[in-house]
Amino acid sequence: MTAADFADIPGTVLFDAQQSRKGYALNQFCMSLMQSANRERFRADEPAYLAEWPMTPEQREAVLARDMNRCLALGGNVYFLVKIAATDGISVQEMVGGMTGMSEADYRAMMLRGGRPIEGNRYLHEWSGRKGSV
Template sequence: MALDKPYQDIPGTIIFDSEQSRKGYHLNQFCMSLMKAENRARFKADESAYLDEWPMSAEQKQAVLSRDLNRCMQLGGNIYFLAKIGATDGLSFQQMAGSMTGMSEQDYREMMLKGGRSPEGNRYLHEQEK
């Protein structure tokens, strides 16, 4: 890592910075390809074969196949690009976000309507009591 990145001290947060962008370039380009109907059809017909057309890491391909969006983000995926996978699967962004938190869609919706997650435990690690 070339620069000091104090934002890496926030638990559970992945910041899409230039490093993440480089790491996830091909993953994100794959996601953007899903904007075309013919590419969505090819992907759904044989997901592994379609992914093999992209110079992504094996880990990135497996994360896509598993629909592990949190892992995709760790591997450089940008949530706005990854949303194309969910849309291809017929999922709303809310359904995707719920799956990323381990909540049902209904529980996620209710949490957000009540103001979102509690800030407790979501501060900088160095600010938390030891």
């Protein structure tokens, strides 16, 4: 399967070899946040710390805006991106809830009910006339 095979699935970014290459520097930056000294440096001056990484301007902007959906589109891997959330003191549930436009409480409640219902969420072409995204 290719990324094109997943293009009609709402909220899906296929993390394949191409995305991995595209997001390599972004994901390496995220992994650097596993060390407390790096977290402190990042919190002290985010733009300066990000400038040390060979990321694209779009990747840096997405990190600074904490736009995790954009980070995914730019090659970020969610397992690495959670390092940013942890550095900010944000739980994984709060981060992914925000990525879906939900509060942490609403996201948790939805997941406890079994997750997002499949009806109407299988394919983007089912969303005819529907506003919003995943």
